[in-house]
Amino acid sequence: MEKIQTVTGGVTAAKGFRAAGGFAGIGKNAGKGDIALIVSDVPGSAAAVYTKNKVKAAHIAVTKDHIQDGIGQAVICNSGNANTCTANGVEIAEKECALAGKLTGIDPKNVFPAATGVIGVPLTFEPFEKAIPKLVENLSEDGSSAAGKAILTTDTYKKEYAVQFTIDGKTVTLGGIAKGSGMIHINMGTMLCFLTTDLAISHEMLQKALSEEIIDSFNQVSVDGDTSTNDTVSIIANGLAGNPEITEEGPDYDLFCEALHQVSVYMSKKIAGDGEGCTKLLEAHVTGAPEKETARLVAKSVICSSLFKAAVFAADANWGRILCAIGYTPADFDASDITVSITSKKGTVLVCEHSAAVAFDEDLAANVMGEEAVTVEIDLHDGDQEAYGWGCDLTYDYVKINGSYRS
Known part of the structure; x- marks a missing residue:
């Protein structure tokens, strides 16, 4: 038990x-x-x-x-x-x-x-x-x-x-x-x-x-x-x-x-x-970081990216936005050997390896990202620390809700 x-x-x-x-x-x-x-x-x-x-x-x-x-x-x-x-x-x-x-x-x-x-x-x-x-x-x-x-x-x-x-x-x-x-x-x-x-x-x-x-x-x-x-x-x-x-x-x-x-x-x-207007829970799991705080910062950088959040809403595996968010994280780490996969109940799709493009099935990726909970697995290959971050997709309804919040 x-x-x-x-x-x-x-x-x-x-x-x-x-x-x-x-x-x-x-x-x-x-x-x-x-x-x-x-x-x-x-x-x-x-x-x-x-x-x-x-x-x-x-x-x-x-x-x-x-x-x-x-x-x-x-x-x-x-x-x-x-x-x-x-x-x-x-x-x-x-x-x-x-x-x-x-x-x-x-x-x-x-x-x-x-x-x-x-x-x-x-x-x-x-x-x-x-x-x-x-x-x-x-x-x-x-x-x-x-x-x-x-x-x-x-x-x-x-x-x-x-x-x-x-x-x-x-x-x-x-x-x-x-x-x-x-x-x-x-x-x-x-x-x-x-x-x-x-x-x-x-x-x-x-x-x-x-x-x-x-x-x-x-x-x-x-x-x-x-x-x-x-x-x-x-x-x-x-x-x-x-x-x-x-x-x-x-x-x-x-x-x-x-x-x-x-x-x-x-x-x-x-x-x-349950973010305002959201349709999906977005989780970022960072591994291979040199410091615990670095892993936290990278995870939060990804789940805070408005561009990637919008892509999640559309079930678009636009992994370049993930790498971009990782890259502007205010932390010191090697960004030359990053692996990124996107996973959900529908499966897992590898979208980036060695910080570069890999061939993947776009239809499978869209299917994976169509679930209510989507996880981005990020391996920095630069240490042994890990952390999670949680966010949601960015939708039209978020603007509607906050455009009339006081009414």
Whole structure:
């Protein structure tokens, strides 16, 4: 049996977590909802990472303040308004936390706010004042799906996932929900991910695990090259699994990191594969790089190429665009012996060898690229390091969606 098992339940799969989704009237889709609340029965260790955009949403300032002591117990998130570049954004975020805390009996400083949606649109507290009491009433151990839907914007499906593993004889669960779609070019360091676990782990080790994990998962995602003002990944670990607290590196910590990576990669792929207007998930797998960071940069360069993304949409194996994107990667490596193959469920086609053209079947290539998930395999033949990157194709609908985003 595999040491990490996939389970259902998303952000409420772990012991002691409940969630709810509702409609506050901030967004426009009452059926989807626009506000979510996630709570733990007890306070736990907490960690978070944020966008590196210099213009940040108000919720990031508040969460950074609230998480200073390393303790968290709840997350409240609205969609439909980014609460960014608004005069009273921090005030509203603080009021959200205060009301949610009052109604749940949680210290407001242990509540982390988040938001996603249109930037620079005025926001009042009234919608929150009406919706939060209902959210609290509806909190449920089965509330992950409702919460996962409520945080979406232009996403076409909710993103939730959970896994279980065993530490010192105790069953530990890790799960979460996420949203993405557009303005996705993550550099943590509009994408949000909320993770929960019943693992007992110190804040310091939790932050270390999260900060190191995002480098090979969330930071390797791009939909359109725009780094959002709102990107946040947070995690609360309430310790209810009953394992001895993890306070240092070792086998238990390594297993948790492996589980965290599995969840993070799953979420990263789902976010990339649901990019605005996209029809295909695009994955770049780089091997043979001289440095790990070089492999990351090359993978991201390929999945960010607008020209290649457009070719993927048309199922055109225009491999020259791949080589071009590899070539302008800001890293030092030998580009004289690159091999490129394109693969999917329909098969694999070699399109470039020794950094030069090879004969290939164009019809087979088009068939391979016609699938919903397409992988570009790149071997630099210049080392032993590898990395992945995830993106999507560039379609007419991306322009349509973003040409009328505010309407």
